Each structure stands twice: as C-alpha cells, then as structure tokens.
Amino acid sequence: MSVSEATPALARGTSPGQRTRPRRSRLARRRRRAGILLSLPAVIVVVALLGIPIGQAVYYSMTNWNGLTAQWIGPSTYSTALSDPIFWRVLENNGLLLLSIPFAIGIPLAIAALLNEHVRGWRFFRSVYFLPTAVSWVVIGMVAVQFFALNGLMNKFLGAVGLGSFQTDMLAGQRSALIALAITFIWSMLGTNTIIFLTGMATLDPTLLEAARVDGLHRRQIFFRVTLPLLKRFVQFSFVITVISAFSALFSLIFVMTNGGPGFGTTTLEFFVYQSAFSLGQFGTGALYGIILFVIMIVVGLVQLRLIRSEDGEGW
C-alpha cells in the first residue's frame, strides 16, 4: 500500500524548487513504512499469542469445556461461579495477602535508607540483597517448607530466644500457612523493592536535604517529611509491582510449598485457575476464573495509572 502511495510522489516532485516538500513527505512515508514493518513482529506476537487466547478464554468461560468438548451455556456461568463460596474464600486469600504489602514496601524502604548511607561495602550488600531475585520460586519454596517445619529453623530460633510457647507448625493451619506464604513472599520481594527505593533516593537533590538539615530537622524528621514525599513515584511503582507479583507470580511458590492447602488456605486466585482447570478438568471454569483474574489486574493497573497521572500530570 505504501509503495503505490510513494510512486505518484516520485513521479510528481522532480523540479528543483519543489524538492524539499515531496522529499519530506517521501521521507515521512518511508518512516511510516519502516515503523509499521519494524513494529509488526511484536504486534503479531502479542495478538496471536496473548490477544487471541484472551478472547478464546472469554468464549470458553461461558461453556462447560473440558478440553475436548465444549457446550455453550452462556453468561450464567459467571453467576454460578460467583455464587460458589469457595470462590469467595479464594478471593479472601488474595485480600489477606494484600495485607502483607505494607511490609513488602516498608521494610525495603528502611533497608534502602540504610544502604543510602553509603557505609563502606554498601555495594556488596546491595548485590547480596538482590540475589534472591535470581532464584526460582521453586527453590525458595522448598527451603521455606523446611524453614517453617515443626523442627525447622523458625521453631528452633523461637525456642532459643525463649519464645518456645510460640512454636507452631505453620504450614498445618489454613491461616498460618497463608502467613508463612506471605512471609516468604515479603522476603523475596525485599531485593527488588530495595533497589527501586535506593535508585529513587539517589535521584534526590542533595541540596533539599541540606536545606532541611540547615533548618534543624532531625534525621528521622528529614526522612519522613522530606525524603519520603519525594519518593512517592517510586513507592507507587513498587506498589504496582508488588501487587502484580502477589496476584500473578506466586503460582510456583504455592505449588511447591503447600499445593494450595491445607484446605483452601493458600489457594489464591491464580492457583485456583490452575486447579479448576487441570485438577478437575473443568477448563471452562478455569478460563472463567482466569478472566476474572485478568479483570482484577486491569483494575489495579488502571487505578495505579490514574494515581500516577494525577500526581505528575504527565504520562510516562
């Protein structure tokens, strides 16, 4: 299409006086063609391997698909699924997991503040803190199972510091297993969030902090009243990443640590999708929950985008 558009231009603009205009429009056309050509592979990949499956998932969510045969049921599948008490239990788990977000953000903030002091060797520590990010959830999960076991490190530690009465088999109770999951999640997010905040702190204008010190503010006051507000964008970014991880990146961890149990204690929505589909062979129901998960993610993303936009007044 672009070639046939180009030819009339070529045929038209050959006189010297008009060389700049057709040349520029020809350039513009070539730029556009190159733009489309170069961006096409990515678009094809996203559409074919992400877009179409989402559409299919929407379709299948309204059938009783078992992977082999599908029978149309209609949107009533959604009302059936939403009236399943187990679904709300699962959502409850997701909600409870959100309670760990303040810790997943607050602790790295403190660690980043420490690293920011640039005490000797801080770069080494930064490397170390980020190391768990490179390790797979499978490995982390296996160590976590041993850590929380009745004769594992956590209970041994509690016994050693005299808190023996708190010793418990965390992975045996529904709520406590979720707490154990949350603790493991926080531990592994520490590295990522610390780096984010550290980078943010490094972008701060030192004169601002100088001015605050001249005004006689204590270190702690400076941190809470000057540094933190300036880091707002980074806190938001880290919030988004952490929430997205909590909702869609924990599958492997749950798989290895508890397999969703005990009961439905650690079955979050993303794990529930897998279980509905593959353990029970109800692919239609699994697709349905997958769509619900997708919608939730979009809502979270949009809310975040709205918040960031309203602060800066600019896009990314």
Next chain:
Amino acid sequence: MAAADSLPAPGRAPDAPASGRAPASGHPPAKRALRARRRSRIGMIFLIMTAIAVVMLYPFWYILNNAFRTQTQFEQQHGHSALSWSQLFSELPVGRELLNSTLICLASILLILAVSTTAGFAFAKLRYRGSGIVFLAVVAALMVPLQSIIIPEYVNLGKLGLINTYLGAILVYVALGTPFATFLMATYYRGISDDLIEAAVMDGLGYERTFLRIALPLSWPAIATVTVLQFIQIWDDLLVGLLFLQNPQQRTITVGLAALSAGRTSSIPVLMAGSFISAVPAIVVYLIFQRYLVRGLTLGMGK
C-alpha cells in the same frame, strides 16, 4: 542512568557540615565526641546490614549445607556425605534438563530481542498514525496474567502439534516477555537523539538499515538488561514448562526439580542438591550482569 553508582553519596554529606558548622563544636572534645558518635552510628548501620545479609543469604547456606548430607544425616543435622548428589543424578536426567533449559532460554531471549528491539525502535522513533495506541496495547499486554491465557494457549499450540516441543514453550515465553521488553527498549531508544537518526537517513541509509547499524549497537545496555531479566524469568519458570514439556527428556531443570519434590522422594538432601544445581546458572548470570538489572528496573520507572 544508574544514578545510584555515580552521584555523590547524599547520606554522608550532612555529617561533615554538621560538625564543621555549629559554633560550639569548634572545640576539639566536642568534635571528637561527634566523630565517635558518627563512628558508632556507622558501626550500627554496618551491623544491621550484615544481619540483613545473613537473613537474605541463609537459604543458600541451608541448601548447600544440606545437599551434602544423606537423609539420616539430615534428620540428625550431623555429618556430611556426597551420596545425595549421586542419588540426584540417578533420579533426574540433570544434564539433559540443564541443556533443555539453556537452549530454551537462549532461543526465547533471541526471539524476544529480535521482536522487541525492532518494535521498540519503531515506537520510539518511527511514529506513525495510531502507533501510540498500538504501543499502549502492546505494553498493556503486560497485565495479562499467565493463568488467564494458559488454557487456550495450550489447546491452540496443541492443535498445531507444538506440545512437547521446544518451540511450543519458546513461543509462550516470547509472548510473555515481549511487552515488557518492548517497553524497555522503547524507553531506551527515546533517549537517542532524533538528529542522529535523521542524519543517517539523510545520508541515504534508510530507516531499517539505520536501526541495524546505528540504533542497535547503541542499545547494548538495554539489550543486556532484557537478557538478564528474561533469562531469570524463563529459567525459573514452572507452569509453562510443566504443561508444555511433559516428558523428563524435554523438561527444564526447574520443572524437573518441582516434579521431583512433588513426587515426595523421601530424601530432602536430594531436593537440596537439585535446588542448588537449578539455581546456580541464574545466579551466575545475575552476578555478571547485575549492573544492567538495576538499570533496567530504573528504566522501567520512566525517567
């Protein structure tokens, strides 16, 4: 872009003016006291950082320590042996699975780079009508959770006969990695001056050739970032590998390890040995490229 390295340490600066500025601290004893307080404060910080480092590193120590025990030694937490390692190699085709992981990672990353560098350049420099929306759509695909598409994806690729082939798993990884990689590359390419591009085009290079000869070589840091992030993501993935590679001969090492643990082999040290082997390559890649990882994250925050 990685400002953390290059800026002067803002944390340290306040101390010096404080001791030099306040009139009362002109007296040597007060200055000494302040310096002592500063030293003890630095000491405290160092101590806390070490404590945190212990917490972060403990699992690695745990894995390594217990990988060198037998099951009985593990239960008694006493004694060491290399038996579990030979057990691991007999229960799992470790070498084969490591090879699978490596091949799949490399092929996926290459495809992701091919697709995202071109698209990133196009969205950053070669704007066309509607490219803004297309870009938004591609990046918004970031929000698509794997679980939402895995079932139709599985069925589609199954119909194409791609289950239990490397290509099937690779395609899924490429699909999952493209949005973020494109976003990263586009952000990076925006930083290249337009004049540079236009000058090359004026010289008769053409946009595509300009991309290859000029823009691409300039973007090695961003490419390195994408490589590291995607390597870790793909190497450590479980769900895709579990479903799309069903035989131990095609499995990646991470999936093999999870299958081992799900089979409840009664030997924890064997699992620890497997964990170590599966974790080492990703850790090595991380250590080599960590600078780019930091950079990539900060890029993603949209400077």
Next chain:
Amino acid sequence: MRHWKVLAATAAAALLATACGSGGGSSGSTTGPVTLTIWENYGTEQNATALKNLAKAFEKLHKNVTVNVVSQPADNYFALLQAAAVSKTGPDLAVMWTGLFTLQYKEFLTNLKGKIPAADLARVNPNALKWTSDSFDAANGPYVIPLENQFYIGFYNKAAFAKAGVASVPTDWTQLFAACKKLKAAGYTPLTYGNGGQPLGAEFYPWYDLSYMMIGAHPVTSWQQLYSGQIPWTSAANEAQLATWSKLKSNGCTNSDVLTKTNNLGDFETGKAAMMVDGTWDTQKFTSALGSKVAAFVPPFSNSPIKGVVDFAGDGLSMTNYTQHSAQALQFLEFMTTSQAATIINAAGLIPAINGTPTSNPVNQQMLNFVSQDHLTVYPMLDNVVQPNVVNTGSKVLPSVLNGSISPKSALSSMQTTFGQLPATQRGTSYP
C-alpha cells in the same frame, strides 16, 4: 556493525537446534523399533518397582519394543494426563485408578472389550474387572487391566505392642484409644500420620481413614447412598465418626505434625511409631525393615467391633485412545494377565489380581485371610466410588479435621456443598 551477523547466525543455529531437538512425541513407525511410553504416579511405592520389572520382562519377550516408564508427580498426575489428552501428546499406556476415576477419564481411554482376548481377561479376578467398566458391569468391557489387588489397611509393630502391654489387637474405638494410651506411655508414637507413603498431596491422603469410618458407620449395601446423596455427607453418623477420629490427635494418639510430617513411613520402619494406616503398596517396605515384627490389622474406626475390610483392585494400566502404538500397547496389557507377570508382581510385594496366584508376603497373606478365613465383609475403596469432585474437596478439608483446625461439621458441609453443585446425572441411584 559486524556483530549482527554473528547474532543472526547464533539465532538461526538456536532455532535450528530447537526445531530438531523437538524431542519426545510419537515416532509413528509401527514396523521398526517401537517405543512404548507408560506414565505412572507411583512415587516410591512398590508399584513402581513392579511396573519397572514388568517393563523389563516385556522388553525381553518383544525385542523390538522399548518400554519407557515415566514417573509423573503424583499430586498432579491426573491434571497432566488430562492436559496431555487434549493435545494428544500423552503416553501409550497410563496408570489409571479404577472405579469412578476410570469413568471420569474414559473419554480418552480405550475400551478393551474385543481388543484383549476373552481368555486373557478370564484370568483376571472378575471382581477387579467389574470396577473398571461402565456401570461397574464387566460385560461392558474394561478400560483398565488391574495391576494388583489392594488393601487399605493398618499395620502395627508387634514388638511395640508387646513392650507396651497391648495384649490384643484393638477392634473398636474404645480399644484403640486404650492401646494408644499404653503405647504412648511406653514411649512410642501410637499412630503416625504424614505425607509419606502415597505421594498424593501436600498432606496425607484421608480416604483410607474415611473408608474405615464409613465402614464403621454404614453397611456395604448402603455405601451407594453416599454416592446418590440419600445418606448426606452431613449426616449425624458421619459427623460422629469424624469427631471421634479427630480425638485421635487431641488425645495424643498421633504425632503432633500430622499435616506436615514427611517421614512417617521412616518412623514406622524404624520402630518409633507403633501403628500406621496405609496400603499394600508399602507392605514389602515394612517387611523388609521390620521382618516378622510387622503385622496387619483392620483400622478399628467403629463403635462396635469392626467387621469390614477394604479390599479392592485400586489401580492398573489403561490404553489411551490416541496412542500410535495400539498393537504393542495391547500386547503389554495382555502380558499383564500372564502368570509370569503375576510372579513379578508378587515378587515386588504386591497381591496379583490374576486368579490362582499365590502370595508370598506373609503380611499380605494375613490380609487375604481377613476375607477368606475371618469372613470380614469386603468393601471397595471409598474414593473410587464417590464422585471425583467430592473426593477432591474431601482430600483438601479432611486432613485438617484430624489436625483439629477444621470442625467435622464444616468439613462435611464443604463436601456436601460440592455434592450439591454436581449435575443430576452424576448423583443418580446407580453408578454411571
């Protein structure tokens, strides 16, 4: 920039490698050497040994066939099998549980009627074959050739009983609690629970226990009503049984980490624990470790002396209907009905399902005597005659009942809710 050529070359090489290294899948040729793939979920059970030896023996008999036994993670086995059926990339033969499990997955299994000679089928215990057929009527043709005859059963350590002064094997709840008290005083874990054994989930598999609780509560003819809902899961009898069962932990009869203990088998084998509820897939392990000290007993989960035992051919091999090597797969299934196969199965410590084959393991023989000499009523395995969705929910909530973190009432009502969500076709008064 020269490097891009290198990059492109590497990319092409990598892609080429992936296209060639596409591994697995079916080779398609039926005349040349054939590879049969069998999937199993046996983990570390004796069944794994038996199957491996069967494969080896079969290879010796059929020189052009290689049998590739693949062990899949047990707690996701059926999920993987289902997924593989969708893409038709699964195995030629797959381990399949009998009863309602077979019927749930029969969409991708081959009905063996007419495919296996009737003479071979006649060698198999008819009680076993009927459970693998539609409506549980063997005339409809089996989908599964059973590997062995199984018992859900209790094992106890005779030396421990003697040392603790437990004079006779308990036959009801009261005697069980009394025995526990004595064993605990003597320093043993009376009854050990954990997720060792059948590697079916993150916690222990509660259906052995529930089977015996239902034996204690209902006669075998009433079990169908658990399927149809005429006896709701929330009935008073069921709740009472579960309540007594949960007292096992609160009265100190069990270890405290019933949900997370990984080496309960080890504890029993080393004599730390005195009793364990398990199955014939581990008998040989126990006899190897404890010799003549180990014996079988019927878990006495009943107010009156228990009169039933779970004796059922719980698993076997089935042929997928998308296999490319049906000829060789059928040969393997026929081989499973021969006396040579029976010998191999017996040698692995299992009870063969082939008529007239002796059992060499004394503890297994003891179990057979419960039926033949003590005339205990034979019950099937409860999870094989209850709808899979309900089994799933039960597997999730029941272990927590023993742990004391969920009340029997709420666990049973979870199962009842799941039951209520089933379509009418799946809760009729006869099996599908």
